Amino acid sequence: MSDIASRGYSNPDVLVSTDWVADNLDAAGIRIVESNEDQLLYPAGHIPGAVQVDWAADLNDQLRRDYLNREGFEALMSRSGIAQDTTVIFYGDRNNWWACYAYWVFQLFGHSNAKVMDGGRQKWEQEGRDLVREVPTYDATDYSAPERNDAPVRAFREDVLAHLDAGGQLVDVRSPQEYSGERLHMPDFPNEGALRGGHIPTARSIPWARAANPEDGTFKTAAELQEIYLNEQGLSPDGDTIAYCRIGERSSHTWFVLTHLLGFGNVRNYDGSWTEWGNLVNVPIEK
Amino acid sequence: MTHEGIPQPLAELLDEFSFLERGERVDYLIEYADQFEPVPERVAVRPFPEERRVKRCESQAYVWAEDTDNGAQKYWFAVENPQGISAMSFCAILDDTISGASLDEVLRIPGDVVFDIYGREVSMGKGEGLLGILTSVQAFAREAAGREGA
Numbered sequence: 001m002s003d004i005a006s007r008g009y010s011n012p013d014v015l016v017s018t019d020w021v022a023d024n025l026d027a028a029g030i031r032i033v034e035s036n037e038d039q040l041l042y043p044a045g046h047i048p049g050a051v052q053v054d055w056a057a058d059l060n061d062q063l064r065r066d067y068l069n070r071e072g073f074e075a076l077m078s079r080s081g082i083a084q085d086t087t088v089i090f091y092g093d094r095n096n097w098w099a100c101y102a103y104w105v106f107q108l109f110g111h112s113n114a115k116v117m118d119g120g121r122q123k124w125e126q127e128g129r130d131l132v133r134e135v136p137t138y139d140a141t142d143y144s145a146p147e148r149n150d151a152p153v154r155a156f157r158e159d160v161l162a163h164l165d166a167g168g169q170l171v172d173v174r175s176p177q178e179y180s181g182e183r184l185h186m187p188d189f190p191n192e193g194a195l196r197g198g199h200i201p202t203a204r205s206i207p208w209a210r211a212a213n214p215e216d217g218t219f220k221t222a223a224e225l226q227e228i229y230l231n232e233q234g235l236s237p238d239g240d241t242i243a244y245c246r247i248g249e250r251s252s253h254t255w256f257v258l259t260h261l262l263g264f265g266n267v268r269n270y271d272g273s274w275t276e277w278g279n280l281v282n283v284p285i286e287k
Numbered sequence: 288m289t290h291e292g293i294p295q296p297l298a299e300l301l302d303e304f305s306f307l308e309r310g311e312r313v314d315y316l317i318e319y320a321d322q323f324e325p326v327p328e329r330v331a332v333r334p335f336p337e338e339r340r341v342k343r344c345e346s347q348a349y350v351w352a353e354d355t356d357n358g359a360q361k362y363w364f365a366v367e368n369p370q371g372i373s374a375m376s377f378c379a380i381l382d383d384t385i386s387g388a389s390l391d392e393v394l395r396i397p398g399d400v401v402f403d404i405y406g407r408e409v410s411m412g413k414g415e416g417l418l419g420i421l422t423s424v425q426a427f428a429r430e431a432a433g434r435e436g437a
Binding site for chain 2: 037038039040041043044056057093094121122125246249
């Protein structure tokens with residue numbers, strides 16, 4: 001894969017390479033954070049010095065369907081040894097899907113000093129680099145976060161309805177079968193169920209993983225991404241955009257791609273996604 | 288929850304898991320993943336046939352079954368995605384606890400053992416793949432039970 005700087009991204013600084021991470025494992029002011037779909041991966045072996053942020057246990061409110069609040073985020077930062085000026089490097093499994101999700105949640109609290117390791121766990125492992133089981137401990141920091149600010153990057157259902165009225169761009173990043181309504185969810189997964197199948201009217205179907213190279217999990221080049229999102233699907237970087245999936249995790253990956261790699265001006269992630277929309281009474285659905 | 292009629296070693300494992308904290312459960316599962324032994328060449332060689340592949344499992348899991356003398360089956364697995372550690376642990380658990388059990392018992396295993404073992408927080412995609420592994424095993428058991436009944 002080509003050098004990150006040569007790939008034409010609007011904000012190449014938001015990515016670092018596996019080489020860079022390997023060279024900066026002990027650098028001051030850096031914290032490496034692993035975030036995975038598979039809860040066994042981090043304890044079974046992670047980049048030396050990396051801490052884990054778990055999407056279910058750490059980033060979600062444990063009672064309401066919402067993200068952690070300011071106090072919760074401050075506590076998470078403190079125990080992870082992250083200060084406000086620490087550069088956080090995210091990586092994880094599945095083309096950095098959950099790493100992008102964690103990155104996005106960190107933006108609700110304005111921790112913009114954050115980057116993603118291109119290729120994630122897959123590339124690191126393929127390159128035969130060190131993985132350790134030892135869980136590091138860091139001195140607790142005194143992190144003072146602002147109140148969570150959802151508006152810039154997060155959309156709620158009312159925002160989606162207003163966005164529809166205004167003719168805004170929508171991206172459905174689920175599988176084509178979910179988009180068409182042919183497939184809803186597994187019966188054994190009541191937590192992720194929806195009563196109705198289909199998609200939000202006018203949404204373009206662009207499965208999230210199209211943005212990544214399957215062979216090493218790296219992001220495609222800007223030209224390749226433009227071919228998909230702009231030329232093929234007709235999205236404009238100047239238009240307001242909302243991305244969604246089933247619970248808002250896959251769409252945070254697309255949010256990252258559109259915002260940082262393609263320079264879309266206003267992208268929000270609708271984390272209510274299909275598990276909310278497909279259960280709402282009297283909202284428009286297309287099949 | 289009771290697990291009547293399922294293979295006894297699996298019932299015991301589920302019972303044990305019900306008392307574990309999340310961190311202990313994770314350690315236990317990693318131990319299983321470490322012990323995972325993929326299908327031997329005697330049974331299958333790469334490239335593995337598509338019909339052995341578990342549908343909807345993103346860890347590229349494969350399942351085989353061999354009939355044993357007592358009318359039961361020995362199950363073999365492969366997990367081709369090196370990051371498929373949950374799949375490896377589940378395959379190791381199934382081999383350890385249900386290989387050699389009666390076909391009836393294997394067929395009585397409910398899908399929610401995936402949650403009993405991995406917790407309710409397992410993502411839908413992951414749960415779907417793990418359940419697919421169990422479903423594939425049960426498809427072999429059903430087929431063998433049909434042959435016996437014929």
